[in-house]
Every structure is written in structure tokens, then in C-alpha cells.
Amino acid sequence: xxxxxxxxxxxxxxxxxxxxxxxxxxxxxxxxxxxxxxxxxxxxxxxxxxxxxxxxxxxxxxxxxxxxxxxxxxxxxxxxxxxxxxxxxxxxxxxxxxxxxxxxxxxxxxxxxxxxxxxxxxxxxxxxxxxxxxxxxxxxxxxxxxxxxxxxxxxxxxxxxxxxxxxxxxxxxxxxxxxxxxxxxxxxxxxxxxxxxxxxxxxxxxxxxxxxxxxxxxxxxxxxxxxxxxxxxxxxxxxxxxxxxxxxxxxxxxxxxxxxxxxxxxxxxxxxxxxxxxxxxxxxxxxxxxxxxxxxxxxxxxxxxxxxxxxxxxxxxxxxxxxxxxxxxxxxxxxxxx
Amino acid sequence: xxxxxxxxxxxxxxxxxxxxxxxxxxxxxxxxxxxxxxxxxxxxxxxxxxxxxxxxxxxxxxxxxxxxxxxxxxxxxxxxxxxxxxxxxxxxxxxxxxxxxxxxxxxxxxxxxxxxxxxxxxxxxxxxxxxxxxxxxxxxxxxxxxxxxxxxxxxxxxxxxxxxxxxxxxxxxxxxxxxxxxxxxxxxxxxxxxxxxxxxxxxxxxxxxxxxxxxxxxxxxxxxxxxxxxxxxxxxxxxxxxxxxxxxxxxxxxxxxxxxxxxxxxxxxxxxxxxxxxxxxxxxxxxxxxxxxxxx
Numbered sequence: 001x002x003x004x005x006x007x008x009x010x011x012x013x014x015x016x017x018x019x020x021x022x023x024x025x026x027x028x029x030x031x032x033x034x035x036x037x038x039x040x041x042x043x044x045x046x047x048x049x050x051x052x053x054x055x056x057x058x059x060x061x062x063x064x065x066x067x068x069x070x071x072x073x074x075x076x077x078x079x080x081x082x083x084x085x086x087x088x089x090x091x092x093x094x095x096x097x098x099x100x101x102x103x104x105x106x107x108x109x110x111x112x113x114x115x116x117x118x119x120x121x122x123x124x125x126x127x128x129x130x131x132x133x134x135x136x137x138x139x140x141x142x143x144x145x146x147x148x149x150x151x152x153x154x155x156x157x158x159x160x161x162x163x164x165x166x167x168x169x170x171x172x173x174x175x176x177x178x179x180x181x182x183x184x185x186x187x188x189x190x191x192x193x194x195x196x197x198x199x200x201x202x203x204x205x206x207x208x209x210x211x212x213x214x215x216x217x218x219x220x221x222x223x224x225x226x227x228x229x230x231x232x233x234x235x236x237x238x239x240x241x242x243x244x245x246x247x248x249x250x251x252x253x254x255x256x257x258x259x260x261x262x263x264x265x266x267x268x269x270x271x272x273x274x275x276x277x278x279x280x281x282x283x284x285x286x287x288x289x290x291x292x293x294x295x296x297x298x299x300x301x302x303x304x305x306x307x308x309x310x311x312x313x314x315x316x317x318x319x320x321x322x323x324x325x326x327x328x329x330x331x332x333x334x335x336x337x338x
Numbered sequence: 339x340x341x342x343x344x345x346x347x348x349x350x351x352x353x354x355x356x357x358x359x360x361x362x363x364x365x366x367x368x369x370x371x372x373x374x375x376x377x378x379x380x381x382x383x384x385x386x387x388x389x390x391x392x393x394x395x396x397x398x399x400x401x402x403x404x405x406x407x408x409x410x411x412x413x414x415x416x417x418x419x420x421x422x423x424x425x426x427x428x429x430x431x432x433x434x435x436x437x438x439x440x441x442x443x444x445x446x447x448x449x450x451x452x453x454x455x456x457x458x459x460x461x462x463x464x465x466x467x468x469x470x471x472x473x474x475x476x477x478x479x480x481x482x483x484x485x486x487x488x489x490x491x492x493x494x495x496x497x498x499x500x501x502x503x504x505x506x507x508x509x510x511x512x513x514x515x516x517x518x519x520x521x522x523x524x525x526x527x528x529x530x531x532x533x534x535x536x537x538x539x540x541x542x543x544x545x546x547x548x549x550x551x552x553x554x555x556x557x558x559x560x561x562x563x564x565x566x567x568x569x570x571x572x573x574x575x576x577x578x579x580x581x582x583x584x585x586x587x588x589x590x591x592x593x594x595x596x597x598x599x600x601x602x603x604x605x606x607x608x609x610x611x612x613x614x615x616x617x618x619x620x621x622x623x624x625x626x627x628x629x630x631x632x633x634x
């Protein structure tokens with residue numbers, strides 16, 4: 001099948017501000033488009049968001065589809081999916097990428113369902129490659145790579161026979177990489193045609209607070225896992241973080257156990273971080289967790305199990321009981337760096 | 339006004355408890371060795387449907403697409419309080435991705451008909467994709483409320499719900515019918531009722547009844563099925579033919595995504611320096627971090 005070589009990215013915005021993940025996807029999308037010899041394009045939906053379309057030129061977007069209307073100021077499933085569906089029907093981009101945010105995970109499946117596109121959720125890597133599948137040769141397929149089955153395997157998913165290959169990617173997984181000089185992209189305005197289905201769902205109220213936890217920007221992160229066993233022990237994570245000037249984070253197991261709030265979860269289904277120093281305490285290091293922290297500059301693993309997979313990505317390791325090691329660490333640190 | 343709900347549930351491998359034998363040498367997963375469990379968020383979805391029923395009356399029907407052994411989950415739904423359970427099962431459904439799954443489910447739901455709300459868990463733990471809900475809604479031309487944290491009320495033909503959004507929540511009101519996917523903490527599912535367990539542990543799918551007739555020449559499947567229907571112990575079983583489905587849209591054939599490659603996660607013996615869990619050892623580590631210009 002002849003597939004269009006363009007790479008599209010849906011630009012997610014809240015109150016007129018674009019999500020980081022959209023720019024991260026543009027950065028990755030540009031590289032994919034270069035390999036394919038196609039164009040990078042963005043789709044911006046909202047109210048008075050032309051500036052966002054222009055912002056995407058900084059990431060190499062050659063054409064931005066802009067759909068503006070007062071009714072579209074907040075994300076709404078029905079009109080947003082209708083707009084994207086008709087754009088996909090018309091242009092059939094070879095690749096269409098979304099953030100694996102709540103919005104992206106609400107929207108992308110609806111669009112994919114309509115266009116019968118393949119859609120892979122929560123990819124940790126995207127590549128372009130020729131593929132031989134069931135004795136047929138396919139050129140330039142999108143490899144959609146993600147951990148699967150509780151992280152015990154890494155699966156490479158392809159959608160060989162569809163016009164549009166779709167994928168979602170979590171925030172922080174791809175690196176944001178703006179160009180030094182923006183390209184001279186063009187804006188293509190697409191009129192918004194309202195429809196009866198748009199008003200089936202009414203937004204009664206909305207509460208959003210700026211995320212106070214900024215794990216992505218923290219130079220030092222101290223993360224605790226289920227190995228800490230109790231919430232009392234988890235306090236030592238807070239103490240250590242306070243002592244050395246770090247942010248507190250946790251594994252999914254620690255979040256599930258109620259040790260730490262979900263906005264501090266590091267990993268495939270949480271935040272992806274690349275701090276200067278990442279201290280993993282009582283975290284065994286399932287692939288989903290490692291996917292969220294393995295690119296940290298320096299990693300210290302503290303675990304009672306010397307065979308814990310976390311040590312495979314660590315630079316420094318201590319085997320032992322965290323409830324004894326952490327107080328020692330705090331004391332020694334205070335002595336040395338008072 | 340009575341409110342009829344359909345709940346989409348899934349039996350999932352317990353991916354949180356994977357042991358060594360489950361991983362085959364080629365890096366694929368031997369699903370047969372994994373314990374199969376009721377996907378938790380789907381159980382929460384059923385609880386919400388039962389709560390709507392407690393307030394407004396109406397019927398709660400659960401459906402699952404899966405292999406014959408998925409009937410275990412349906413019996414659990416009956417223990418909890420579902421009025422009817424339906425198994426959608428056919429060899430030709432095997433290997434379905436979310437697109438093919440949502441096609442089969444949406445056609446089954448069309449056949450069941452007469453619903454006001456479709457409930458489902460946000461996602462299943464074996465894939466964590468959260469795609470089947472929205473894709474089923476799209477195929478049924480229904481609005482959707484995903485990431486639901488609370489059903490606030492159902493009245494005057496509308497459902498009002500609180501859903502999670504980035505950095506907060508929103509309250510949406512949707513005209514019925516609507517498809518709702520729910521988060522695991524929305525509500526805690528009720529325990530099974532002893533009386534219902536005693537009754538419905540004997541509930542059987544067509545496939546299970548067929549098994550009973552095998553090697554027993556005195557049992558006739560049609561007769562047995564009638565008997566179970568009369569006792570209200572029949573778990574309706576729908577196949578591809580029953581639903582008159584397009585075979586090209588089911589199972590592997592209907593799945594645009596293909597697994598090209600699986601690799602078991604091989605841990606590189608990453609080189610790392612070990613430090614003793616002692617005052618001296620930790621002192622050395624901190625010195626090292628000072629040399630690295632991370633501390634100090």
C-alpha cells in the first residue's frame with residue numbers, strides 16, 4: 001500500500017498553553033519525518049490558539065491545521081474527535097501521534113476506531129524501519145515499542161496495512177528538542193462546523209490546579225518503593241530528600257500502597273525523569289519503573305535484594321535494609337556537607 | 339424511570355504475579371500458566387451499575403468477550419448482583435486487538451439493545467491501553483465519559499459524573515445513553531452474596547453445557563439448555579454466527595496492530611560500584627557524588 005509520508009502531531013492545550021508532551025512528540029516526529037522524507041504537521045484545536053500553531057514551527061512543523069472556536073476552548077470529546085476524524089479521512093497522514101495524557105487517551109482511540117487505524121498506547125520508543133512480516137516486505141513502517149505484560153516483555157508493534165499508524169506516548173519519554181531557527185511553516189485554517197452531537201455532553205464545572213510537583217525539573221529525586229514496607233519507613237524518603245535538596249517520588253507499587261501520591265509516580269504510567277541524581281530505595285526496578293528513570297545522570301540503588309533488577313541500571317549500589325541505611329545516609333551527609 | 343445498564347468486563351492474566359515458568363524461552367508469555375482474574379476496574383464498573391440500579395431500578399447485564407474459561411468472571415458478576423451475564427466467545431475472536439474487540443463488543447451490545455448506560459473499567463491490566471471503551475463508544479455513536487471518579491446523579495435522562503482531568507477534575511452532564519469508563523478508586527465493589535454464590539456457582543455457558551453432554555448419551559444439549567434457562571442458570575453464549583459478524587473485522591484478521599517482535603527483558607549486567615551499608619561505605623559514596631559534582 002502507498003502510504004503518505006507525513007507525520008502529524010495533535011497539540012494538546014489547556015487554557016491556551018500547550019502541553020510539554022506535544023512539543024516532545026514534535027521533536028520525535030521531526031526525526032521520523034526526515035527519515036520518511038515527509039512533512040511534519042501539527043493540529044491545533046482551541047479558542048484563540050494561533051500562537052500555539054506558530055510555536056510548533058520552532059519544532060520544524062511545515063504546516064499547522066488550526067481550528068478555532070469559542071466552543072472549543074476546553075477539550076470536549078465529541079467535537080474534537082469529529083474534527084480529527086474528518087481531517088484524517090481527508091489527508092490520511094502516514095503517522096499520527098498523541099500524548100498519552102487523559103486527553104490523548106480519550107481522543108486517539110475514538111479517531112482510530114473511525115479510521116480503522118492501528119493504535120498503540122504508551123510507547124516508550126518510536127522508530128522507522130523496513131519490516132518483513134508474514135513473508136511480506138513492508139517499507140518504512142512505524143515501529144511502536146512498548147513494555148507489555150507487566151513489563152516482562154518489550155513488544156514491537158506494527159500496523160502494516162493501515163493508512164494511518166497511530167500511537168500515544170507519555171510525557172517526558174521523548175526529548176524536547178526545538179530548532180534554533182523556526183521553519184517558515186504555514187497555517188491552514190479549518191472552519192469549525194458545529195453539530196448536534198457537540199452538545200450531548202455539557203461541562204458543568206472544571207477545577208484544575210497547576211501541578212505543584214515538578215518532578216521533571218528536579219535535579220535530585222529520592223524515590224521509594226514497596227520495599228519500604230510501611231508508610232512510617234517511607235518518611236525516611238522525605239527526610240533524605242529534604243536533607244539533600246531533592247524531590248520525593250515513588251514507584252507504582254508505592255503509590256498503590258498509599259505511601260505517596262500518584263502525581264509523584266515515576267515510570268511508564270507516571271512521570272519520566274532525567275535528574276542529575278536518582279536514588280531508588282526499596283524499588284525492585286520493574287521495566288515500567290526503569291523506563292521512567294534509566295536515563296538519569298547518576299543512579300543509586302538501595303535494596304535488600306542483591307539481585308533486584310534496579311542494580312542493572314544503577315551506577316552505585318548499596319545492598320541492605322533501607323530503614324538502617326537512610327538514617328546513616330542523612331547523618332553522614334550532614335556531617336560532610338554542613 | 340428504570341435505568342438499564344450494560345457492563346463490559348474482562349478476565350485478565352494476573353500480570354502482577356508472573357513467575358519464571360510463565361515466560362517461555364522465546365520471550366513470549368504462556369498465558370495458560372497465569373492465574374486469570376477479574377479485571378479490578380471492571381468490577382468497580384459493575385458496582386457503579388449496581389448502585390444505579392439500587393436507586394433507579396432497571397436491569398444490569400454484563401458482557402465479556404473471551405475464551406470459554408472467561409465464564410468464571412461472569413459467575414463472579416452474578417455473585418455480585420448482575421441480572422444477566424453474556425459470554426461472547428468464538429475461536430475466530432482470538433488475537434483481537436482493541437479495534438477488533440470493540441467491533442465485536444459493539445455489535446453484541448447492539449444485539450442486547452435497550453440500554454441507558456454502558457459501564458466499563460478504564461483499562462485492563464494486561465494491556466493498560468484504555469482504548470476499548472472509547473472505541474466501543476465510537477462504534478455505537480455514543481458520547482463517552484472516561485476516567486470517571488464518581489457518578490453524581492442520573493436524572494431526567496441525563497447522567498452527571500465527575501471525571502479526572504490533567505491537574506484536577508471536571509463535572510460533566512451527558513444525555514443518555516452514554517458510555518462511562520471508571521477509575522479503580524471510584525467506589526469499592528460490594529462483596530459477593532452467599533445466597534447468590536450458592537445459586538450461581540451452577541450457572542453455565544453453552545460451551546460448559548456441551549462439555550457436560552460429551553460422553554453422556556442420556557443428556558441432550560437442547561434439552562439441557564432449556565432446563566438451565568428455566569432455572570435461570572444459563573449464561574447466554576454468543577458466537578460470531580449468532581452476531582452475524584464480518585469475519586474480516588474479528589480476531590487477528592480485524593486487528594490492524596500486529597506484534598512484530600517480543601523480547602524478554604534481558605538485564606544487562608550494568609556496571610556499578612557497590613558500597614557497604616555502613617557509615618564508612620556511605621561516606622565513600624557521598625565523596626564520590628561530590629567528585630561527580632552532584633553534592634557540594
